[in-house]
Amino acid sequence: MERIRVLVAKPGLDGHDRGARVVARALRDAGMEVIYTGLRQTPEDIAEAAVQEDVQVVGLSILSGAHNTLVPRVLEQLRARGAGNVLFLVGGIIPEEDVEFLKSAGVHAVFGPGTSTDDIVEFIKSHVKG
Amino acid sequence: MRSVDEIVNGVLEGDTRALARAITMVENEREGYEQVLERIYPHTGKAYVVGLTGAPGVGKSTLVDRLAKFARGHGHSVGILAVDPTSPFSGGAILGDRVRMQSHSGDPGVFIRSLATRGQLGGLSRASGGVIQLMDAAGRDLILVETVGSGQSEVEIMRYAHTVVVVVIAGLGDEIQMIKAGILEIGDVFCVNKADREGSDRTAADLRMLADSCSKGWIPPVVKTQARSGEGVDQLYQAIFGHRQYLESTGDMRHRQLRSAEAGIRDIIIEQVVDRTLDLARAEQVLDELLERLTARQTNPYQAAKHLLNAYGSQILRMCEGDAE
Numbered sequence: 136m137e138r139i140r141v142l143v144a145k146p147g148l149d150g151h152d153r154g155a156r157v158v159a160r161a162l163r164d165a166g167m168e169v170i171y172t173g174l175r176q177t178p179e180d181i182a183e184a185a186v187q188e189d190v191q192v193v194g195l196s197i198l199s200g201a202h203n204t205l206v207p208r209v210l211e212q213l214r215a216r217g218a219g220n221v222l223f224l225v226g227g228i229i230p231e232e233d234v235e236f237l238k239s240a241g242v243h244a245v246f247g248p249g250t251s252t253d254d255i256v257e258f259i260k261s262h263v264k265g
Numbered sequence: 266m267r268s269v270d271e272i273v274n275g276v277l278e279g280d281t282r283a284l285a286r287a288i289t290m291v292e293n294e295r296e297g298y299e300q301v302l303e304r305i306y307p308h309t310g311k312a313y314v315v316g317l318t319g320a321p322g323v324g325k326s327t328l329v330d331r332l333a334k335f336a337r338g339h340g341h342s343v344g345i346l347a348v349d350p351t352s353p354f355s356g357g358a359i360l361g362d363r364v365r366m367q368s369h370s371g372d373p374g375v376f377i378r379s380l381a382t383r384g385q386l387g388g389l390s391r392a393s394g395g396v397i398q399l400m401d402a403a404g405r406d407l408i409l410v411e412t413v414g415s416g417q418s419e420v421e422i423m424r425y426a427h428t429v430v431v432v433v434i435a436g437l438g439d440e441i442q443m444i445k446a447g448i449l450e451i452g453d454v455f456c457v458n459k460a461d462r463e464g465s466d467r468t469a470a471d472l473r474m475l476a477d478s479c480s481k482g483w484i485p486p487v488v489k490t491q492a493r494s495g496e497g498v499d500q501l502y503q504a505i506f507g508h509r510q511y512l513e514s515t516g517d518m519r520h521r522q523l524r525s526a527e528a529g530i531r532d533i534i535i536e537q538v539v540d541r542t543l544d545l546a547r548a549e550q551v552l553d554e555l556l557e558r559l560t561a562r563q564t565n566p567y568q569a570a571k572h573l574l575n576a577y578g579s580q581i582l583r584m585c586e587g588d589a590e
């Protein structure tokens with residue numbers, strides 16, 4: 136049986152992955168296979184892991200405020216490896232005014248601090264076939 | 266969807282993306298996966314495969330990371346297959362081994378793939394054999410397979426690995442438990458990791474005694490390591506390659522190759538004959554009826570099995586002939 140594979144990654148320097156872990160567990164409980172890569176990943180690391188793991192979904196958790204620089208760099212690295220077609224999600228502390236920019240850069244959905252994990256599960260399931 | 270040709274050529278050229286795609290195909294048994302495995306098979310048999318098994322948290326992933334670094338230092342390319350359990354409740358999984366495998370940032374010589382067991386007992390995914398073949402055909406010199414230590418069931422890893430490293434830590438149990446867990450039969454090399462922990466010398470000594478007493482031919486070395494700092498990993502690497510030399514110099518290698526070749530054929534026969542028989546019987550509702558009669562004790566399992574083989578044997582033979590054309 137096919138399973139949805141999701142890479143959950145934390146780029147940049149912030150050292151908190153509680154949110155990422157909560158999301159990872161919720162996705163697992165929804166029947167997905169979650170590849171969790173840990174803290175302080177470079178955009179190159181994330182893109183390379185996404186290719187090797189052949190995931191359909193990449194989710195970044197960013198709390199550092201550096202999303203406007205990190206997100207385009209991850210997307211660029213993904214595209215450079217021919218993996219620009221993944222479903223690309225960003226979560227964490229993202230001010231409302233940055234959402235537009237991130238979406239124009241290629242992010243499919245932004246999930247702020249108040250998001251319920253059900254919404255994330257729902258979003259993935261409605262955009263990727265399992 | 267890329268064609269079988271493209272995938273096969275990509276894998277043989279060592280292309281990362283093609284290898285990753287091929288693994289997905291095999292894992293999901295997508296259309297064409299058998300053709301991919303058939304076509305790459307002539308290019309396999311070159312890699313050295315090392316299995317690492319042991320209880321969760323003993324440091325397998327950290328060790329794999331260190332071993333890979335070592336192999337890179339010797340100029341070998343590395344493929345890593347990290348298997349974690351599927352949750353029996355949701356069918357999902359968290360595959361977190363990459364967290365401890367971060368030393369290869371930017372090094373295309375290390376390819377890491379995480380797989381979930383997907384309901385397969387034995388600590389390995391059903392796709393493992395195929396995935397190892399794909400990495401082999403893609404030119405990976407050394408393949409490291411990390412498997413869930415689940416007690417007796419890691420025996421599965423012996424089929425695919427040339428050398429099996431059993432990883433333990435001090436304080437997890439006494440020697441009786443080690444014997445019960447069946448790890449003595451599986452291990453070609455024993456590794457007492459977290460040697461910074463109290464009792465590690467004692468655990469290593471116990472293991473050494475046990476290994477000496479039950480080995481025939483090869484006496485499994487016992488190596489103490491501290492994967493986090495890297496201490497002792499060079500000895501572990503030497504021990505693995507000592508075992509390789511032993512296998513190659515004694516004919517045991519040939520024996521292992523033959524054994525795993527046979528197991529490979531057995532798997533396919535089971536898939537082609539057993540699974541097909543049951544699928545056909547299920548599709549025609551024959552299976553349901555038979556199960557009803559079985560549970561009512563109106564027939565017995567031997568009779569039932571013979572009945573199905575009689576009913577579908579020739580049809581399956583024709584299907585197999587169709588495949589072989």
Ligand SMILES: Nc1nc2c(ncn2[C@@H]2O[C@H](COP(=O)(O)OP(=O)(O)O)[C@@H](O)[C@H]2O)c(=O)[nH]1
Nearest residue numbers: 321322323324325326327365459460491492493
């Ligand atoms: N004290 C100590 N901790 C270690 C050592 N090797 C690994 N660890 C830690 O043990 C934990 C589990 O390691 P991991 O490689 O994920 O274990 P696995 O579940 O067997 O793959 C991690 O926190 C590692 O940093 C060691 O030699 N000494």
Ligand SMILES: [Mg+2]
Nearest residue numbers: 325326362411
């Ligand atoms: Mg691990």
